[in-house]
Amino acid sequence: MSRDERYILIALGGNAFQSKGDKGTPEDYWRNAYRAAETIVRIVKEGYRVVVTHGNGPQVGIIMEWMERSKDKIPPLTMDIAGAMTQGWLGYLLAQSISNVLLREGVKDSVKGVVAVVNQVEVRRDDPAWSNPTKYVGSWYTEEEAKKLAAEKGWIFKPDPRGGYRRVVPSPNPFNNVEVSAIKRLVDDGWIVVASGGGGIPVVRNDDGSLQGVEAVIDKDLAGEVLATSLGVGTFVILTDVDGVYLNFGKPDQKKLDVVMVSELEKYYKEGHFAPGSMGPKVLAAIRFIKNGGKRAMIGHLYNGYEVIKGRSGTTVLPI
């Protein structure tokens, strides 16, 4: 696959599955998935060949909470397995809703179908993230509850900016998508592939070359960049719940970037304009994609996904 701008990897944020005020019923999940599917199909109809990835933060949190609340009876499983479960769950929602929207829109010849794959992503054993967990997962606790759980389980808690204490887990840097050549084969064959869900199932490689799951959650945009770069797609689009990248975000002098050169964006990134765990990894993923040879990276609001691709909304990052 060449660096063709019409090959596109779309990274969907949490609002592909949850909107404000949702209770998290099956109906809520489907309604949101269909909304994301409509954006994706509109892009497909423009002639793009599409690969889709998605986050899983709230859903991996739900599974971990299920495990925690039932641990008197059912032994809790590990975070890599919980991540794998979210790939089945969310991959199914996306595959079915995208294929139903393709059918409704009469898209036949250009797409064979939609398929989600269970997908491992490799991180390093010596990643500095292991000693500095930053990614919030699971429920909110009081300080007292958090201290008790920390003592019992060795978990690490941090105060959440939204209030309360939450468990934090390492978020090591992804560098290899294990099943990339299967994904490439399917994309080349005309399938829309859902892959690297939730940043991928986190694995490390042992000295003998074998893979092993680890207790971590990988950032889905950074993992999406690894997949986008190794597939060789030309365009990488991050769709989230803000309408683009801002300097001085939330301050009186905030300024939205419409089109920005990667060198300029990297300067802003180093100046600390973008919040870690929020816009930070999205901007970093876009920078890496362009520096690794990508043609265009876009960051914008999911509900304006089509306009983002067209460059009429969001932020476009270009080479040089």
Add this chain to the structure above:
Amino acid sequence: MSRDERYILIALGGNAFQSKGDKGTPEDYWRNAYRAAETIVRIVKEGYRVVVTHGNGPQVGIIMEWMERSKDKIPPLTMDIAGAMTQGWLGYLLAQSISNVLLREGVKDSVKGVVAVVNQVEVRRDDPAWSNPTKYVGSWYTEEEAKKLAAEKGWIFKPDPRGGYRRVVPSPNPFNNVEVSAIKRLVDDGWIVVASGGGGIPVVRNDDGSLQGVEAVIDKDLAGEVLATSLGVGTFVILTDVDGVYLNFGKPDQKKLDVVMVSELEKYYKEGHFAPGSMGPKVLAAIRFIKNGGKRAMIGHLYNGYEVIKGRSGTTVLPI
């Protein structure tokens, strides 16, 4: 793909993930998955091209129990979504353990890797199973608890032969594997594919052609047959926790079938030799596979999987 006997679909029973006495810890799951992986790799080393499917009964039960026990806080999801989660969970266990054993055994050239796909399987809206639920899922309850839940939720309970009452759900007949052409593409390309997990995510087709999940659990051997037949594999192997097919099973005059012609096996099946929900669907799956043009179907013990393929253990079903 021709009806080549060296293309094989292996259906793994529950003992691929759980052994007697297991508590269901992550270590238990991995130990069992590695044991199954060793059997599969031994078959791969014989030159077979392998597709793998697996059951999910206990695991879908665990997820439904998690949901039930946390319903005060987290809205329970539907059974199709729970099934999709088990495909992620168990597909990951199998993909990682098989690929690690392939590496350890030095299998390189013949296999590109192992990949699990999220896979929907179509059933019919007018299947008689909808009005006669038979498949046990989830926890065991007392008669009183079962009556209460039945009144509250409209669930149907039946006494379990192992004691207590359990929810029963419909197990409609599978007839179409939705993602089969993606699976075929990957198999032809040299991948070991894990597919149709737990009998597949159950879906029906609406009048407009769209797919929709339904509250059911499909028998994994019957769904495995649908996949095996539509892939055109020559050999279909069902590995379980008994060492073959018996007439008068459990009676003093029980007799194991070593090699049996499909016409004879069908006669025994119609005579009611095989327990519904147990050996019955396995025998039916083998019969269908051969009648649909398959060359050989085998049923035997997982731990003797290699000998089963070689015809030295288990039961072999042949055409005519």
